[in-house]
Amino acid sequence: MMLGDSDRIGASCHYLRLGEWGLLLDAGIDPHQGNSTVPPYEKLKGMPVNAIMISHAHLDHLGSLPVAIRHFPHARVYMTPATAALSEVLLFHYLKVQERRAKLARIQFEPLYTPEELENYLYLFQSFEYNFPFNIHGFQESKIDLTFWDAGHILGSAGIEIKWRGKHIFYTGNTKKSKQFILKGAKYPRRTHILITETTYGSNELAPQLRKQNDINRLAEYVIQKIKYNGAILIPVFALGRTQEIMYLLHRLISQGKVPAVPIYVIGMGIKINKIYDRLLHKIYPDFQPKFFKTITADTLFRKQYRKPSIILATSGMMLPNTLSYEIASDFLSDARNGIAIVGWADPETPGGSVRNMNTEKIKAIFGIETVQCDIKVFYFSAHSHREELLEMIEDIHPHNTVLCHGDSEALRWMKAQVENRQLSSRVIIPKPAEILTF
Ligand SMILES: [Zn+2]
Ligand SMILES: [Zn+2]
Known part of the structure; x- marks a missing residue:
């Protein structure tokens, strides 16, 4: 049963019932839409939830975990060690975001969870490394075997393989089949009966033709x-x-001499996360030295005090109002000497989405400027597989049943048609919200 968003990229959450046992795959939220996007956990009333598996620490997969734990206090919570470390930072940070939003909107602050609650829940997290099979157990043994596979998306991201009574189920989480700059690309099990896959770039026809080196x-x-x-x-x-x-x-x-050495600014939560990469990245990929990011000189940005020329890496990625990237963009957009480089996905409904699509009229309205002078460029360095990579993955895994999720309706439709036309899977399903699928 898909409990989260079914035809857009928002809260990810799936419920899997295996005999007497029940599992949640992810407990996300749409961080831009807030509390209203918490998956309807009450729909599982009376059903078993023995384990909550978190694929990775992005909020659309993690943000409602404290709410899920409150609903299912007996469930065990599983994730990789890096996801556990990152989740702590992300969940505390999201609490601050909620508070700031309430203040700005002058509404009562109604947090999804309290810091004390979160502090207690962190003790419940159990972590397992990639390729290390483990078993869900409780009072009785479940005979459900689980394995995390490197998903190649962010540090600690995992595809989740579930084996039960000879059936293999694989949930991709968010996946990137080919290498990024740091991460080395996803690995997949050889075969599976049921595949639950993301389709983020299913509607992007351009991405498969782009060459990373060109960008x-x-x-x-x-x-x-x-x-x-x-x-x-x-x-x-x-x-x-x-x-x-x-x-x-x-x-x-810069170190190859292809770009002059200018200050690179990193702000806010990015710095905290760099520290976790420094602590854990070399354990997953031994070719990185410990504390790698510490060796890269990055300046911290305080209150928009930056030198020029420089490069500023600022959150949010979607330039949501009242964030540093939004504020700096408002200053930059009417100056032709400056640039804005878009390097990832942005929801078309957000300011970042308007900049990405270079919708001048919308940009002027959103940022309150007269003219757009600044040089905007889009680069394709995605953390998600493009659609041909997704199809290659499906071809390799060759599932009997393919369940499509984590994409807009066009992406889902395109993927379904392709999987059917290329006969990669006997059955392809785009589930409706809370629809119960039986296999
Ligand atoms: Zn993600
Ligand atoms: Zn996601």
């Missing part, structure tokens, strides 16, 4: 141009994942 060269060229005229470049990024990948790329370009 790296384009970015280097763009940075050089802006630096030449003493401009600054804003890169709106998610604090978790995108910040580290782009920071690493810029560091590489």
Whole structure:
């Protein structure tokens, strides 16, 4: 049963019933829409929920975990060690975001959970490394075997394999099949009966044709141009994942002499997350030295005091109002010397989405400016598989049943048609909200 959003990218949450046992896969929230997007956990009243599995620490997979634990206090909570470390930071941070939003909207602050509650829940997290099979157990043994697979999306992200009575189920979480700059690409089980897969880039026809190296060269060229005229470049990024990948790329370009050494600013939560990458990245990928990000000189940005030329990595990635990336963008947009580089996905309904689509009229209205002068460029460095990669994955895994999720309706439709036309799976399903599927 899909409890979260079914035809958009919002709260991710699936309920899996295996005989006497019940599992939740992810406990997300749509962080932009807030409390109203908590999955309807009450629908599971009277049903068993023995375990909650978290695929990775982005809020659309994690944000309502404290609410889920309150509903199902006996459930065990499983994730990878890196996801556990990141979840703590993300969940405390999201509490602050909720408070700030309430203050700005002048409404009563009604947090989804309290800091004390969260503090207690953190003790429930049990973590397992990739490729280390474990068993859900309680008073009785469940005979449900679980394995986390590296999903290649962000630090600690996992695809979740569930084996029960000879049946194999695989949930991709968010997945990136090919390498990013830091992460090395996802690994998948060889076969599965039921596949539950994300489809984020299912409607993007451009992505499969793009060559990563071209975009790296384009970015280097763009940075050089802006630096030449003493401009600054804003890169709106998610604090978790995108910040580290782009920071690493810029560091590489600078150390290879392809881009002049200019200050790179990182702000707020991105810094905290860098520290977790520093602590754990080398344990997953031994070719990174411990404290790698500490060796990259990044300046901290205080109250928009930046030098020029420079590069600023600022959250939010979607430039939501009252964030630093929104404020800096408002300053930058009417100055031709500056640039805004978009390096990831942005919901079309957000300011970042309007900038990404270069919708001038919308940009003027949202940011309250007269003209758009600044040089906006989009680069494709995704943390999600593009649609051909998703199809390759499905072909390799060859599932009997494929359940599509985590995509807009166009993405879901395209993927369904392709999986059917290419005969990659006997049955392809786009579930409706709270619809019960039986296999
Ligand atoms: Zn994600
Ligand atoms: Zn997601």
